[in-house]
Amino acid sequence: MNAAALYLLLTLCACSASDSYPKAQNIIWQSTNFxxxxxxxxxxxxxYSYTVEYSVIGADRQRNPHCIRSSTSWCDLSSSLTDLKANYTADVLSEPPRGVTSDLTEPPYSTSPRFCPYKDTDIGRPDFKLQVSEDGSKITLYVTDPLTNLFQDGRQRTIRDIFSDDLQYLVTYRKSESTGKKQHKSKDSVIELTGLDKGESYCFNVQAYIPSRRTDKQLGEMSQTHCSNVENKSIFDVYSTGSIAAGVLLVLLLIGAAIAVAVVCYRRRTNARMNGQDKVTQGV
Known part of the structure; x- marks a missing residue:
């Protein structure tokens, strides 16, 4: 076999081996709270298997030890992306399974989109508690900063630890019996809302707001709805004047009907008793 034929054979073998390892497709970064x-x-x-290589753009590529010749189609890089404000890309290499050797000098691979943890991770829903002032004109929201998947000195970090002054909260609220909504932004996790109508119940939602991000990534997931409970509301706060008047009229009608029934029953008993006395008299 001459040299040209041998080269052609090796090339065909390499292509055949490469074709047996399909390239990764639909590569997506999925990130919430880092x-x-x-x-x-x-x-x-x-x-075949997959190996993931990642790097800050322009820097040397690295490998996560849990994502080398893996039999899965995902790789957790949370602890690997240490520079949260850097832009990363990752290559997903298609390789032989563990324990199998290959003569491929460059396995087929696909490259991910760019990803910046600080700018692109989604922010999960916060939780909060309500406190209503005695006169009901002020409600204070105590927001719990969501925890992240990152740790420092053994302590789990919150989104406030990461974003610092760049983190705000957007409060959306309305009267519990209304669909009209208002919004309030706060840089603090303790949020006071004043000038509220006394005796009214309000419903609130809270979500993280990071104005430095691009528009589609500024808002985090919306919290569950919490409503204030208004105690000692007067009947005029709960029901309209028309409803109260209708209720009073209904009560009067019921009372009148009860009196009418009582009068009719009384008259029938009286007539029956008198008729009985007449019969006794006539019999005598």
Whole structure:
């Protein structure tokens, strides 16, 4: 076999081996509160595996030890992306499964989109508690900053630890019996809303707001709805004047009906008794 034929044979073998390891597709960064997982398709078979290489753009590539010749189609890079404000990309390499050697000098691979943890991670829903002032004109919201997937000195960090003064909260509120909404932005986790109508119940939602981000990433997930409970409301606060008048009229009608029934019953008993006395008299 001459040299040209041998080269052609090796090339064909290499192409055949490469074709047996399909490239990763639909590579997506999925990240919430800095828990960042790279996902892709398809899930590998027993014939091949995936290896993930990541790097800050322009820097040397690194490997996460849990994502080398893996039989899954995802890789958790939360602890690997240490520079939260840097831009990262990742290559997903299609390789032989563990324990199998290959002569491929460069396995087929696909590259992910860019990802910056600080700018792109989604922010989960916060939780909060309400406190209503005695006169009901002020309501204070105590927001709990959501925890992240990051730790420092053994302590789990919050989104406030990461974003600092860049973190705000957007409060959306309305009267419980109304659909009209108002909004209030606050840089603090303790939020006071004043000038509220006394005796009214209000419903609130809170979400993180990071104005330095691009528009579609500024708002976090909206919280569950919490409503204030108004105690000792007068009947005029609960019901309209028309409803009260209708109620009073209904009560009067019921009383009148009861009196009428009582009068009719009384008259029938009286007539029956008198008729009985007449019969006794006539019999005598």
């Amino acid at each position: 828990k960042t997982v790279l996902t892709w398709e398809p899930k590998p078979t027993d014939a």
